[in-house]
Amino acid sequence: MKEYVILVDENDNSVGIAEKIDAHKNPKLHRAFSIFIFNSKGKLLIQQRAENKYHCPGMWANTCCSHPRPGESLEKAAHRRLQEEMGFDTKMVKSFAFIYKAQFDNGLTEEEYDHIFVGKWDGTPKINVTEVADYKWISEDILREDIKKNPAIYTPWFKIALGKLLDKNIKGQFVDKWKFDVQVDEILDSVLPPVKPQLIESMG
Secondary structure (H helix, E strand, C coil), X not given: CCCEEEEECCCCCEEEEEEHXXXXXXXXXXXXXEEEEECCCCCEEEEEECCCCCCCCCCEECCEEECCCCCCCHHHHHXXXXXXXXXXXXXXXXXXXXXXXXXXXXXXXXXXXXXXXXEECCCCCCCCCCCEEEEEEECHHHHHHHHHHCHHHECHHHHHHHHHHHHCCCCHHHHHHCCCCCCCEEXXXXXXXXXXXXXXXXXX
């Protein structure tokens, strides 16, 4: 079954659709989302991408990321995909968005208008092994140090979004510690308002 993504301009206006693989073989800017789930201890849930992924197999990324289908809202797609990949759902809010472009060793290119969703949840994921090889809850300090030591095992969009997420005071005490050198073409920040630091703590 063919999958399609929503093509957008630099203001996130829909300009058409394209088959997902074609949008990555012949780079076309398309709408995407990345989910960051924290637990009540402040640890972030990250996932290792399955080995059968069409790009970045085996690399570590944020809790979940994907693309809305044509005619599907970002919010609905985020909840759908979180359940499909990680086996749970929770309240989320949209924090910000950015555009980036990254080329991969297999010839594919990711060019996305990426919307960042943040939520809070405590539990044990039930991963879909066709999508996710492994997962772990990890603290900011440990993750920050590991990204510096082993940047190649983390996906480019994860490193960009993570730095921006914390720079927008989701966890204000780490503001200046989460900036990484990422070899991608970063184009645009959206004007979505930042999430207030206390919002994560108040989520159920």
